[in-house]
Structures are given as structure tokens and as C-alpha cells.
Amino acid sequence: MIRALAIKELRESAGLLALAALGMAWTIARLVGYSFLGSWTGYYGYGEDFFAFLNDDFTTKASIFVGGLAIGLGLKQTAWEHGRCTFYFLLHRPIERWQVVATKLAVGLTLMLGILVVAIVWYGWWAATPGKRSVPFEWTMASSAWMLMLTMPLVYFGAFLSGMRPGQWFGTRLAPLAGAIMWATFCNAVPFWWLTAALAILGYVCVLTAILYYSQSRDY
Amino acid sequence: MTDVICTTRLTKHYGTNRVVNCLDLRVKQGQVYGFLGRNGAGKSTTIKMLLGMVRPDSGSAALLGESVDSLRPQTRERIAYIAEGHPLYNWMTVGEAIRFTCSFYTQWNGTLVEQILDHFELSPRQKLRRLSNGQRAQVSLALAVAPEPELLILDDPTLGLDTVVRRDFLESLIQIIHRKGRTILFSSHILGDVERVADRIGVMVGGVLRVDCPTDHFRESVKKLVLDFPGPAPEEVECKGLVNQWTRGSQLELVLVGYDEEQRSAVESLEPRSIQVIDLNLEEAFIEYTRGRKRSLPLFAQEESHDSSVGDQGAA
Numbered sequence: 129m130i131r132a133l134a135i136k137e138l139r140e141s142a143g144l145l146a147l148a149a150l151g152m153a154w155t156i157a158r159l160v161g162y163s164f165l166g167s168w169t170g171y172y173g174y175g176e177d178f179f180a181f182l183n184d185d186f187t188t189k190a191s192i193f194v195g196g197l198a199i200g201l202g203l204k205q206t207a208w209e210h211g212r213c214t215f216y217f218l219l220h221r222p223i224e225r226w227q228v229v230a231t232k233l234a235v236g237l238t239l240m241l242g243i244l245v246v247a248i249v250w251y252g253w254w255a256a257t258p259g260k261r262s263v264p265f266e267w268t269m270a271s272s273a274w275m276l277m278l279t280m281p282l283v284y285f286g287a288f289l290s291g292m293r294p295g296q297w298f299g300t301r302l303a304p305l306a307g308a309i310m311w312a313t314f315c316n317a318v319p320f321w322w323l324t325a326a327l328a329i330l331g332y333v334c335v336l337t338a339i340l341y342y343s344q345s346r347d348y
Numbered sequence: 349m350t351d352v353i354c355t356t357r358l359t360k361h362y363g364t365n366r367v368v369n370c371l372d373l374r375v376k377q378g379q380v381y382g383f384l385g386r387n388g389a390g391k392s393t394t395i396k397m398l399l400g401m402v403r404p405d406s407g408s409a410a411l412l413g414e415s416v417d418s419l420r421p422q423t424r425e426r427i428a429y430i431a432e433g434h435p436l437y438n439w440m441t442v443g444e445a446i447r448f449t450c451s452f453y454t455q456w457n458g459t460l461v462e463q464i465l466d467h468f469e470l471s472p473r474q475k476l477r478r479l480s481n482g483q484r485a486q487v488s489l490a491l492a493v494a495p496e497p498e499l500l501i502l503d504d505p506t507l508g509l510d511t512v513v514r515r516d517f518l519e520s521l522i523q524i525i526h527r528k529g530r531t532i533l534f535s536s537h538i539l540g541d542v543e544r545v546a547d548r549i550g551v552m553v554g555g556v557l558r559v560d561c562p563t564d565h566f567r568e569s570v571k572k573l574v575l576d577f578p579g580p581a582p583e584e585v586e587c588k589g590l591v592n593q594w595t596r597g598s599q600l601e602l603v604l605v606g607y608d609e610e611q612r613s614a615v616e617s618l619e620p621r622s623i624q625v626i627d628l629n630l631e632e633a634f635i636e637y638t639r640g641r642k643r644s645l646p647l648f649a650q651e652e653s654h655d656s657s658v659g660d661q662g663a664a
Contacts, residue, residue, distance in 0.1 A: 132451035136437070212438075216431035220399060221452040222421035348401040 129223055130231055137205065137235040144200040145239050151193030152247040159184055160254050179263055180255035181270045186247075191276055194244050195283055199305065201236045202287025210291070215348050229343045233288065233336075240284055241277060248273045271321065278328050279312040285335040292342045308335060350413070352377050352499050352531040353398065358407035360393055367393045369555040370407065375533055375548075382546030382563065383535040386638050389552040391535040392432060395503045398533075399429050412499060425453055428492035432503040434484040436476050442487055443472030446494075453495040464490040464520065482513030489517065493524050500524075502534035506541055514538070518545055539631035543567075553638055563630065570633035571607040575600040575620035587614045591637055603636040 159180075178184055209215045219225060248270055255265040286308020295301030308331065315327045353375035360368040368390040375381045385391045396402040398409055400416045409416045414423045436445055442465065450456045465472065468486040476484065485505060492500060505521075506514045518541055524530065536542050542549060542563065549566055551559035559566055570591070575581065581600035585593055589611055592603040600620070604611055607625065615623060628636065 129452045132448050136448060139439070140437075213431060213433060213435035214437060216401060216429070217435045217437075219401065220424065220427075220429045220431075221449070222425035223452055224421060345403065347403060348396070 129221070130227065133223075133228065133231045134235050137232055138239075140204065140208075141201055141235065141239055144197055144204065145243065147200075148193050148197035148243055151196075152190065152243060155186065155189040155193065156247060156251050156254075159186060159251060160260075179269060180251060180261070180265055181273055186251060187272045187276055190244060190247060190273065191280075194240060194247075194276075194280055195309075197243065198236075198240050198280055198284035199287040201240060202284050202289075202305075203291045205232045205236060206288055206291025208291075210348070219348060225343060226340065229292075229339065233285075233339070236284055236288070237281055240280060244273075244277050244280065248277070272316075275316055275321065275324055278325060279315045279331075282308045282312040282315070282328060282331045282335065285332065285339065289335055289339050289342065292339055292346065294342075294346050304335070304338070350377050351375065351410075352379075353381075353409075353411055353533060355394075355398070355409040356407055358394070358397060358404050358409055360390075360397060360402065360404050362393075367555050368397070368404075368552075371555075371557050373550060373557060373560070375531060377531055378529040379548055380532045380546050381534070382542035382549040383533055383552070384537075384539070384542060384549055384559075384634060385535075385552030387537075389638075390555040391552055392503055394552070395429075395501055395533070395535060398501060399427075425455070425495060426498045428495065428497035428500045430485075430488045430492050430500075430502045430505050432507060434481070434488040434505075436484060436487065438475075438477035440476050441472060442470055442474050442476065442479075445476060445487060445491065446472065449491045450494070455495055457494050457496055460496075461490045461494045464493070467520070468516070480513075481508045482510065482517070485509055485513070485517055486520075489520060489524075496528075498528075498530060500530060500532045500534070502532065504535050504537065506536060506538055514541065521545060539629075539634050543630045551634065551638065559637070567628065567630045567633050569606050570628055570637055571604050572626040572628055572632075572636065573602040573604060573607075573615060574624040574626065575602065575615065575618065576622045576624075577618075577620050582618060585615075585618065587611055592639070605637070 181187070209218065218228060221228075252265070252267060252270050255261055256267075283305070286305040289304040289308075290302050293301065293304060295303075311327070311331045315324045315331070318324045318327060351374045353373060355371050355373045358368055358371040358373075359366065367388075371390075371394060373394070383391050383394070393402055397404050398411060398416055400419055403417075411419065412423055412426055414420065419427075437448070440448065446461055450458075464486065468483065470479075470483060470486060474483075476487065479487065489505075492502075506517055509517060521532075522545060532545075534545075546563050548561065549559060549563050550557050551566075561569075577598045577600065579598065581595045581598055583595055585600065585602065587602070587604065589605040589607070590602060591605055594601045600618075602615070
């Protein structure tokens with residue numbers, strides 16, 4: 129039954145995933161110098177000596193496309209089900225409610241992190257390939273992208289919580305999402321990776337606890 | 349017989365509005381219970397509380413002997429629920445919906461599903477979003493009964509269906525009822541449906557269960573009296589069991605519950621020229637009983653038989 133539930137979530141997320149994948153493919157294609165007009169036109173505005181991940185817009189674009197995916201997935205998995213009343217169908221199945229929530233979260237996280245990992249590895253692998261770039265590449269240069277990956281689940285959990293938490297007014301309903309985005313931004317601004325990780329994990333614990341609480345206690 | 353559904357002083361507020369008020373409901377094994385009430389009477393909220401979708405503010409409820417606060421998946425497997433509007437995943441085909449639902453159950457009667465689909469001429473390849481309301485109801489019914497549940501809870505299952513589809517749906521339901529003595533609780537606005545199917549009814553009025561008795565007993569107990577006076581009819585009458593009254597010139601119309609000798613004497617003491625006692629069908633009885641003026645309703649269900657419980661909650 130978990131498999132059936134996971135497949136259902138995957139199929140419902142396919143559209144959003146495709147949009148985010150297109151966005152990331154476009155981002156990387158431009159960074160590696162591919163022109164959508166059909167010819168190779170050199171590197172994307174940075175010349176031959178730009179350093180991958182360090183002085184390009186990979187992280188910015190990734191935060192837009194993958195962040196959009198995180199928000200879209202989080203809301204679709206919760207508010208969309210509420211809106212269509214399918215929670216009544218789903219939550220009455222003989223399965224613990226936390227298992228339904230955990231499966232949704234697992235699928236959402238896998239998709240969101242999966243697309244980010246693929247994008248980072250693809251772009252990093254290209255930058256590391258001899259002959260592609262006149263500047264050296266070290267995987268440590270991708271630390272900003274990995275940091276983004278560490279904090280992006282906060283945005284997803286925030287969106288999920290916004291959809292799960294009951295609220296009278298749209299603004300207060302979106303408060304968890306707004307808070308999660310601010311916390312994720314703050315985590316990314318911290319100069320030490322270990323502090324970023326610690327703050328992100330603290331955020332995970334808080335938001336996941338709230339998700340679990342509301343999923344069990346709210347009125348559907 | 350054991351109580352399949354049992355609630356004790358179940359109460360729910362939305363804001364300051366008390367939607368369900370100290371509900372004591374008992375549904376016995378094998379009963380088909382029609383749960384009636386006007387819009388906003390608290391039927392759907394009660395059903396959602398029974399299924400753990402809405403948390404009560406106070407009181408308790410148990411299904412198949414297990415508290416609804418902690419229904420185990422094994423118990424949930426024995427309970428079917430069709431929510432209002434037949435919510436299904438529209439992107440699925442009928443076949444996909446069956447496979448998806450089937451994956452959650454240890455017991456699944458695939459033959460019965462095929463029979464129901466065949467009966468309603470539904471193809472597993474049809475997309476749910478292309479189905480009419482009636483066809484969605486039929487798919488919901490097939491999915492609900494396939495795990496061979498002991499208890500079916502249906503929230504207004506015939507809402508939005510045309511007469512023919514409704515009749516088909518109900519006939520299928522009746523066939524299912526006859527299998528293995530299942531218990532069914534269903535809410536409805538269509539009294540004809542209830543009359544055909546339910547052997548007992550409960551009527552919610554303003555969150556209070558005012559009626560809890562056999563269907564026939566309710567229908568037979570609510571009477572309408574038309575009193576004709578030589579002059580202007582009296583404006584206000586006080587009488588035991590009085591639900592409603594209207595004055596129309598020289599005529600006074602009264603709706604009474606449990607019309608008996610005492611009430612007859614009270615009515616005759618008004619010295620009308622004539623008294624006409626009119627029997628009501630279930631729909632008329634329901635309408636007269638629930639649309640009353642802003643006054644407390646008399647409690648109903650003072651039955652002589654033991655199998656009828658008096659709705660003693662929320663007495664005004």
C-alpha cells in the first residue's frame with residue numbers, strides 16, 4: 129500500500145517536476161554555453177575564466193526553480209487534497225495517518241532533492257571535464273549549491289505545513305511557508321557550513337513536529 | 349444485538365456555534381439507519397467525527413467497539429465510508445482507482461467489483477473525470493463494498509443524482525444490505541430514499557438528535573390536525589407534543605407528535621366546529637417536524653417498544 133501511495137504521489141507531482149526539470153535544464157544549458165537558438169555561443173556572459181558555482185547564477189536559478197517545485201509540491205500534497213476533498217477518501221484507508229504523511233513527505237523530498245542533486249552533479253561533472261573550461265574546478269566550489277540543498281527542504285516542509293495547518297485567512301495560513309523561507313535564507317547566509325547544517329536541522333525538527341501534530345489533530 | 353455505532357454526549361463547536369450537541373447515538377448490528385436533518389443540522393459533522401476526520405470537543409464515540417480516537421487500520425478495514433460528493437482522484441481511470449484502493453486491503457472481493465461495474469456498464473478504462481455524478485457514485489459504491497465491510501457509513505450518497513440513477517444506486521445498496529447482515533448508517537435529504545431503505549431513523553435538529561425510532565413509528569406518530577372554528581381561530585395553543593401551529597382565518601392547523609387521548613381532550617377543549625386528523629407521509633412528517641418555529645421542540649420517541657430509545661439529549 130505504501131508503494132501504491134508513493135506511485136500516486138509521483139504521478140500527481142509529475143507536472144510540477146517536469147516544469148522544474150525544464151527550468152534546471154535551461155539553467156545548466158545556458159551555463160555550459162548552449163544556445164537555445166541552436167548553436168554553441170560560448171559561456172553564459174562570464175567569459176572563459178568564470179568559476180562554476182562560485183561566480184555564476186546556478187544557485188540563484190536553482191533556488192528559483194527548485195524552490196518553486198518545493199512550494200508547489202508542498203501545497204499540492206496538502207491544500208490540493210483538501211480542496212478536492214480527496215483526504216476523506218485517502219485518510220479512511222486502513223493505514224496509519226502518519227504513514228500517509230510520511231509517504232507524501234518522502235516522495236516530495238526525493239523529487240526535490242533528486243532534481244537538485246542531478247543538476248549539481250551534471251553541471252559539476254561538465255565543469256570538471258578537461259577541455260570544457262580554462263579555469264580549475266574543485267567539488268568544494270559547489271558548497272553553496274550543497275548548502276542550498278540542505279536548506280531547501282525547509283521551504284518544502286513550510287509549504288506542506290501551510291497546506292496542512294488550518295487557518296481562516298490566507299495570510300496567516302501561509303505564515304509557516306513565509307517563516308520557513310526566511311529561516312532557510314538565514315541558514316544560507318551563515319558563513320560556517322556546520323552552523324548552517326545545525327540551524328537547518330533545528331528547522332526540520334520544528335516544522336516536522338508541527339506537520340505531525342496538525343496532521344493528527346486537525347479537522348478535515 | 350451489539351452496538352456497532354455508539355456515541356456518548358458527543359459535542360462539537362465551530363467557533364461559538366454548537367454544531368453537534370451531546371449526541372447519544374446507538375446503531376445496532378444489522379440495522380439500516382437513516383440519518384436525517386436539514387442543512388447545517390450536524391449530520392456530516394457527526395459522520396466525520398465517527399470516522400476520526402473531525403475531533404469532538406467533548407464526548408466519545410466508538411465504531412465496532414473501538415474508540416474512534418484510535419481506530420486501528422484493521423478496524424478501519426471493516427468500515428466503508430462514502431463521503432459527500434464521492435471524492436475520487438480524477439486523473440485515475442476506474443481500473444487504477446480499483447487497483448489503488450485494493451492495495452490497502454487484505455480482503456478484496458474483485459468479483460463483486462466486476463459485477464457492480466458490469467451492472468452499471470462501467471469500463472475500467474474510463475477516466476474518473478469524464479464520469480457523471482451518478483457514475484462516480486457507482487464507482488464509490490463498488491470501492492466501498494469490495495473489502496466486504498461490516499459497517500457502511502454513507503454521507504448523502506444520492507446527492508446530485510437523478511431519479512433513475514438514484515433508484516439504481518439504492519437497489520444495489522439494498523442488495524448489499526441483504527448480504528451478511530451489514531450495518532449501514534446513511535444521511536440523506538431525500539426522504540423517499542430513506543423510507544425505502546432505512547428501518548430506523550434519527551433526525552438531527554440544530555445539532556440535537558430529536559428523533560431516534562423506527563421509520564414507520566415516526567411517520568405514524570406525527571399528525572396534522574385542522575381545527576375549524578365558527579369565529580376567528582385562537583392564535584396560540586399550548587398542548588403536549590405540539591410541534592407547530594398556524595392560524596388561517598377560522599382554521600387552526602396543528603402538528604402534533606404522539607397524538608393520544610390527552611391531546612385530543614386538549615384540542616377539543618378549544619371547542620372547534622370540526623377536527624380533521626391528517627396522516628402524513630415520511631417526507632411531510634419530516635418537514636413539519638423540522639421546520640418548526642423558533643421554539644423548543646418536544647422530545648420524540650416515547651415508544652412503547654424496547655428497541656426504541658428516547659432521544660433525551662438536549663432537551664429544551
